[in-house]
Amino acid sequence: MPVRPTVTRQRPWGVAVVAALASVTLLAGACSSSPDSASPPSIATGTAAAAAAAQVSIDGAGSTDFNPKTPITVKVNGGKLTTVTVTNAAKGNAVKGALAADGSTWSSSEPLGYATAYTVVAEATGADGKPVEQKATVKTLTPAAQTYPAVIPAPPSAGLTFGVGQIIGVSFDHAITNRAAAEKALTVTSTPPQQGAWHWIDNKTVHYRPQSYWQAGTTVKLDVNLYGVDLGGGVYGKTDRSVTYQIHDSWIAKADGNTDQMQLLHNGAVVGTMPISLGKDATPTHVGPHVISDKQQQVIMDSCTYGVCPPAPGAYRSTEYWAERISNDGEFVHENPNTVNQQGSSNVSHGCINLSPQNAQAFFNQFGLGDVVEVTNSGGPALPLWDTYGDWELSWADWQAGSAVHN
Structure with a gap:
């Protein structure tokens, strides 16, 4: 009888090799730290990150000593301010202010009052689209x-x-x-x-x-x-x-007690000279720069204003014309017809600078507030600092020493 040949079934070698290589590849991919390997794709969670809510802050909120010169400032993070009102709590009137173009801040633009409470209401919209409201009270300081x-x-x-x-x-x-x-x-x-x-x-x-x-x-x-x-x-x-x-x-008069003459200088140039009579020995005119602080066509001069009243010797009360005050204790440049004969030769006044009627009017018409009268050789003391205006008596160094902040 015929013999059937034996047949051996073999697994195709190509399939086995491919399977083995695939296994090695998966193993290598799982263990590899190579920078060339691709990152695995992210896995979607199915929810978006939450948008931020607006956070509003008010400078001075709750204070009781806020400086009224300091603006009330409102700020927002994570959104934009939409409306800010600041109101005087007692009177109900609104404080002016301005919102920044980007909606990030608001600041008041007018001074606040002392010892006053202000109600602040700020509204904003956050990045999440939701509105936020913030309220506060700001109270300013109370001075003594x-x-x-x-x-x-x-x-x-x-x-x-x-x-x-x-x-x-x-x-x-x-x-x-x-x-x-x-x-x-x-x-x-x-x-x-x-x-x-x-x-x-x-x-x-x-x-x-x-x-x-x-x-x-x-x-x-x-x-x-x-x-x-x-x-x-x-x-x-x-x-x-x-x-x-x-x-x-520049108008400066230079009155000299030795010559009894007064030079008139315009921007540094001598433009005239007038005979004068200064204070007598008992009432000498102060020396130094004087500044005209007032001028009146007619002034009543009364010695009682500095404590010498009738019947005391030397007391007087008279009306003088074309008078310009050069100190606060009664020194003037003015007309005195009674001393015309002494003007230019001797000093006989109570401390004023006497001029003839014509010269007094000319001086009055040209000299005014802030113009200077410098007195020399009068025999009197220096014009006191406090005696409107004795300021120019001090050297520059002494003047600076009277400052609280000068270095």
């Missing part, structure tokens, strides 16, 4: 006292100008204990620029002058930025002020 800064000289009327000796100053109605703070809040700007400094006359009065007389044609601007400034002892500035003074041509 407020001091008003009167400027020296008083703000001029239109067209009024001043001479090269004019002193600039501020007079307070309360004593100032923090003088440095006061000075730092006072700014004098001269055009053209000239070096100057402050000097405290007393605890309520501070004056400013340049090293030498102002240049003719100078513009002087005084800025008083005292509102919200702690001036010591709980006293704060009541208000800010600003005033501008114009300095005219």
Whole structure:
């Protein structure tokens, strides 16, 4: 019978090799740290990251001593401000302010009041699209006292100008204990620029002058930025002020007690000379630079104003004409027809500078506020610093020493 051949079934070698290689490849991929290997794709969670909510902050929120000169500022993170209102809690009136173009901040734009509570309401929209509202109360500080800064000289009327000796100053109605703070809040700007400094006359009065007389044609601007400034002892500035003074041509009179003549100088050049009579030995005229602080066509001069009243010897009361005040204790340049015979030869007045009627009127017409009268050889003491205006008596070094902040 025929014999059936034996058939052996073999696994195709190609399939086995491929399977083995695939296994090795998977193993290598699982263990490889090669930078060339691709990162596995991220797996989606199916939820988006949450958008941020707006966070609003209000500077001064809850305070009871907020400085009224400091703006109330509202800020937002993670969104934009849409509306901000700041209201005087007692009066109900709104405070002016401005929102930044990008909606990130809002700031008040007008000074606040002392001892006043303000209600702040801020609304914003967050990146999540949801509205947020924030409220707060801001209360400003309460001063023990407020001091008003009167400027020296008083703000001029239109067209009024001043001479090269004019002193600039501020007079307070309360004593100032923090003088440095006061000075730092006072700014004098001269055009053209000239070096100057402050000097405290007393605890309520501070004056400013340049090293030498102002240049003719100078513009002087005084800025008083005292509102919200702690001036010591709980006293704060009541208000800010600003005033501008114009300095005219230089007019300086030089009165000499030896020659009994007074030269008139215009911008440094002598343009006239007048015979004078200064104070007699018992009442000598002060020496040094004097500044005209007032002028009146007619003035009643009364010795009682400085304590010499009738029937005391030397007492007087008389009406004088074309009078210009050069000190606060009764010294004037004025007409005196009774001393014309002594003018140019001897000194017989009570301390004033006497002129003839014609010369007094001419002097009055030319000289005005801030112009200078320098007195020499009168036999009198130096004009006191406090005696409106004795400021020019001091050397520049001594003047600077009277400042609370000068280095």
